Amino acid sequence: MREEFYRIKRLPPYIFSEINTLKESLRRDNVDIIDFGMGNPDIDAGKHIVNKLIETAVKTKVHRYSASRGIPGLRRAKAKYYERRFGVSLDPETEIITTLGSKEGLANLASAITAPGDLILVPNPTYPIHAYGFMIAGGTIRHIPSLVKGTFDAEDYLKTLSRAVLHSIPKPIAIVISFPSNPTAQLCDLNFYKELVKFAQKHSIWILSDLAYAEIYFDNNPPPSILEIDGAKDIAVEFTSMSKTFSMAGWRVGFAVGNKYLINALTRIKSYLDYGAFTPVQVAAVEALNGPELYIEQIRNEYRLRRDTLLTSMRRAGWEIPKPQATMFAWAPLPKKFENIGSMEFAKLLMQKASVAVAPGIGFGEYGEGYVRIGLVENEHRIRQAAKSIKKIMNE
Secondary structure, X not given: OOOOOHHHHHOOOOOOHHHHHHHHHHHHOOOOOEEOOOOOOOOOOOHHHHHHHHHHHOOOOOOOOOOOOOOHHHHHHHHHHHHHHHOOOOOOOOOEEEEOOHHHHHHHHHHHHOOOOOEEEEEEOOOHHHHHHHHHOOOEEEEEEOOEXXXXXXXXXXXXXXXXXXXXXXXXXXXXXXXXXXXXXXXXXXXXXXXXXXHHHHHOOEEEEEOOOOOOEOOOOOOOOHHHOOOHHHOEEEEEEOOOOOOXXXXXXXXXXXXXXXHHHHHHHHHHHOOOOOHHHHHHHHXXXXXXXXXXXHHHHHHHHHHHHHHHHHHHHOOOOOOOOEOOEEEEEOOHHHHHHHHHHHHHHHHHXXXXXXXXXXXXXXXXXXXXXXXXXXXXXXXXXXXXXXHHHHHO
């Protein structure tokens, strides 16, 4: 019997497994780990959302199979959200599909549009599914460095894309982008999207935009949607999620919106794979999308408070961390005295010596080396506690 399968062999070792194994070992020894490693929100979903779930779950016939592409009311609510938030008109029947989170949507679209050997341009560092979804589907990845001296440079990025297309055989079929970015928390503006759409149209390349952190921003500068650009729907699809905006990560509700051909391809793939999220969950998601803006603002303010607490506390500990403008993460360069050991060893050191878990930057791609990602998923008290423990290491 063959024990190695083609798609499994194409996947590199899961680099976070070493960190997770160490974390589990320490917890078995009753070590209290302050866990900034995973972007797993600790804030509860709003009571109005939970109450709608309960109210719906006790009704008759809602425990049957749901709709794979999402119940009509949820797709209409998403269309209203895009109109309200971005000024973008979407057809709920042909330009919107509900997914089991944006991660599932990205992976299934990759399977829908990728033939073995197809080339995809993916930022690096980036959220792992952006690359591995296509690798699982049989595609080939060309990594595009997404940072210049720690920040996103739109002009440099577009030049790098141009070189990649010019020197790639076969020609790329798609470009993946993600702003606000996980893990780097970088932003872009509509001018960048305008140039990117023009570039993709010229070269007949699809754009897959991950906008999971659309509502987690801090400086009164709401991140735009690529679909705000004229002609974007001709070549782009955008993924969003209920996970962070409404603190509904475990509910697994996301969306793909935009180009009707890509939405149709994803719809056909999903029709073979799932029956959609539990209907009461989808009804509760409608309640969330149509709910008060104040609720979203409360979640945003909580992350802002944690961000500020993290920066201040770590600065006192001797660790200068750049101020993220969006997302629930900080992208932190290794302290100078630890630069030589690399992000993986530094993350292990923090776990063993300070009982603090962070995500090593190398886990997000080779250009993530020299950084760690810190999730704002612990309260202020725990953040200060972590900083005190880290200060001891810094002073040793």
